[in-house]
Amino acid sequence: MSQVQYVALAYGVVFVFVLVWAAIIATKLARLERETAELAELARGRRDDG
Incomplete structure (x- = not known):
């Protein structure tokens, strides 16, 4: 193999690493956005109940 190769x-290899x-x-x-939305929905429900 030559130096260019x-x-x-x-x-x-670096490009694949960055993509992964x-x-x-x-x-x-x-996942964090989904969990945050779920927590916000729970907080809204608590505020409406209390």
Whole structure:
């Protein structure tokens, strides 16, 4: 393999790592938004009841 191929491979590995990291963060953010909406709904229900 030439040096250019090694550099391209290194960039590819970093790119895949960043994509996986972004997917994990997006999944966590979606779960957090869902839980926050659920908590807000519960708080609204408590306020209406009390």
